[in-house]
Amino acid sequence: MEKNETTGNGPGTARKRIDYKWIVLSITTIEMFMVSVNGSITLISLPAIFNGINIDPLTSFQYLIWVLMGYSLVTATLLLSCGRLSDMYGRVKFYNIGFAIFTLGSILLFLTPDKGDAGALEIIAFRIVQAVGASFTFSNSAAILTDAFPADERGKALGLNTMAFLSGQFVGLILGGILAFYNWRYVFLVSVPVGILGTVWAYLKLKETPLPKRARKIDVWGNITFVGGLTIFLIGITYALLPYGKDPMGWGSPLVLASLVIGAILLVAFPVIESRVEDPMFRLGLFKIRVFSLANTAGFLSALARGGMMFLLIMLLQGIWLPLHGYSYESTPFWAGVFMLPLTAGFVIMGPLSGWLSDKYGSRWFATSGLLLIAVSFLMLASLPYNFDYPVFAIALLIMGLGNGMFGTPNIAAIMNSVPPEDRGVASGMRSMLQNSGMVISMALFFTIVIVSLTHLFPPELATSLTGAGAPDLIAPMSAIPPTGALFAAFLGYNPVHAILVTLPQSVVAAISPAAMTTLTGTSWFPTTLAHAFMPSLRISFYIGALLSLIAAVLSSLTGSRFVHDIHGKQGEKPGEVPVPIDDPGWDIIE
Template identity: 50%
Template structure:
């Protein structure tokens, strides 16, 4: 089968002073940082964005806009990274990677210049976030392969450790940066991507050099690309809509379109696997899964992504919607402070990532990757045991060690996966790895949100009835508020909004209540106090599942075998 030809690596970049491998590391690290910061910066900034485009989170249908703003970027990257990794193997990894920087930057400009408000503005943002996801996927699919090409096997753990720290730390840094920028202006969230993206695009085109040339006769696996993209899109989009209310139910899992999307998507993925065993030049080399280090590393990464993916959202809802208001913070200030209070998570990851990458070059990935997942499982149990209105020092310690666990796992696992594959298939292997990671993140949000909403649905209406009735709110208004879908109330809290005033005003009773009662109902603490008990019911299920998944990943990680580096 024709494969990409590997050429001699340039020793230095043009100009002769900087070794080429360090130029590659610096640019791909910037690219990974940008792609992952952008994925998380929106999470913390959604309150400012919704206020900026004048979108009410409690209005019917607006939860869908919120979910697509959150998940659309990750869905696109999950769908496209394998195809773009394969195209990088065929036509040049640097070419696809550099073009991804340019696409990402251009779409960031469009996002920063959002011309409309309301639903039109939301659709503009979602559309360009999807385009931005294409650029992010082009970078994510090829950056690891480019880095693996540039560094000898004995240094890959260190290089990939730095790169992975940038990638995963970027998802934490985005939380803090989003809080700071959203406190200034919501458009600044996108302008920062424009500036960094423009620098990265110039740098990539100036410094990076192609190290693989296309051979004649290589063809695109169109049917494989089509069935994989359609299957993943159907499954992940169905999960997105499954979170939303449907037909009087608190969630949409009975929606015929959701059921059809899940079933049809799974069928298409089975068809994809059949196609890949029949075509002469498949985009997805299923034979790679015969390599023990490859399949075990990717399976462990999937379990880790599902366990960790929903963590950020749970923590942000916990902080912004409950803990910070209970401790006297204004709703409009909660995004910034939520980012600051999550810093121990970032510090733990940044401290452990490069060290574990360096040590895994000498001692292998198994002990670090497995130990990291076990540490994460223990911290999930710790988060489960503390009260909703926790003492911050114990919360910070748990966050720190959760970040350490992520850092111990990430770089060694990625190095083991990339070392295990032939040089000519590093692009598609990098894409497969990214697909497992990104699909796990989207799946995690669907699963965790569903479990959280299920927990809220069983206890939040009762808490609302008793709390509002105790304040003398008339029965019909109490019933109307208690009937609001819990997902809408949860996202209102997530967006830094107290929904009680809006809902009672819509019911026509707010102006008829005594001033002292109105002051109590619309205070910082009333709704968060009502939400805290039901939220904990959902949180228990979420963190139990996260701990189980992290433990399952640790078990799989034990089966990766010893140190294995594919012949080059």
């Protein structure tokens, strides 16, 4: 039996346990803050990074996709294995290793030696190094926190951890705007001192939690089928977003089709293998716990709904709304981050509060209400025109942030409370894997919707707009530019028209009248043209997000009002750890 930190052999022991839980919170908070800053600072600094390594925005789509999705792909595939290995050999040990690897990746990114295509590939590779480190920390942070805090304080601890993550997003946006102005390398250097501090602090202070000794083996076939299957499948999805031959997308590529088929076969074989091996890394028995099963499914659907939304909203702001309101393309990445702050504010307000309240009243209705708010915010966003009034947009973002805050922390607390101590590492890895997989699939899904829409709608809109602007001679040369290239040029802070015009013969450009040139190079012509092709796909994406959120809300409402593995006895008794066997048929919801 694992003791509650308020019991033990005397007041000194109790005091040490109380102090230790706050040390654990401080260390995991540093890690969450560092990873969050790294994510938002990279996103907002992409224009400076691509400028710094001399990459053409109109031909950089493949690099952009891998910078954005490569990190998530690696974490999604490694989280489950890392969680299982941590349960076997020590969560703290793997957490410390992850901290160090992530810091090493940040150093390598700062030192990126080459430019051009080689520089882009190096950045992608070093981001993957960061992702390996993040996999070790992500798969263990929630488990280490759960080990350190009693059941009636875990929601509060996870909420504070979430607040640090979201605060890091805000700090990353501001730092990215400042540091990228001086040198793109500084955006990676900023994580290094925090990483060194966190690595040393974790190594000195974190202690392994004694767990029941259980003979365990490396699940070789489970690792091969899961890591191989998910990696191959997600690589297929990623390359499906890239042009193939004359097609704007690669769904017809033999590589993509083979990857999807082989990946799907391996993933289907994975649960069959896990049900037969002696010591599986994917504890299928955990899904017999109704809370664990439903809460994880709701989390996956929520990630699927919102994973691609951040990028689509930023594209809407950077490619359409901000230029229409007079912001230069060079400044749109920074201002897009500023105008997205209501989303972060909602997270910061509701994340810790919902965690604290869920400790007292249970997770179900907070998580369910949060998902309903997210669905409402999606429907509000779907109703907006492209040249919307910002206060309405800000309210929709705030509602989405509040909803995500209400859902996120209680959902994590419900999952982690529902499993026994010796399985918290693999449970945390399973939860993180499902959510990261949902995020990657979401990005692929919504990017596909947008690209298909742009492919069909952008050329006729472009022709109509060019004719209306008095430059019909540009229809043929500008139609040769991939619509996705123009969209992502805007996303990277370039004026796509300027980027396109410099690629045309001088004789073609000279034939354009000064009035037409002024119209084309202004801040309103291209955003208006793009909006008519972009908004239908964006609305479809928002409706899909609302539907997925509603389904997740239904599942969340079925989890029960309270289910904590270490509650024993009548209501109102002091929590105490009870090692119930995982396959015990009576292990179900405690109302």
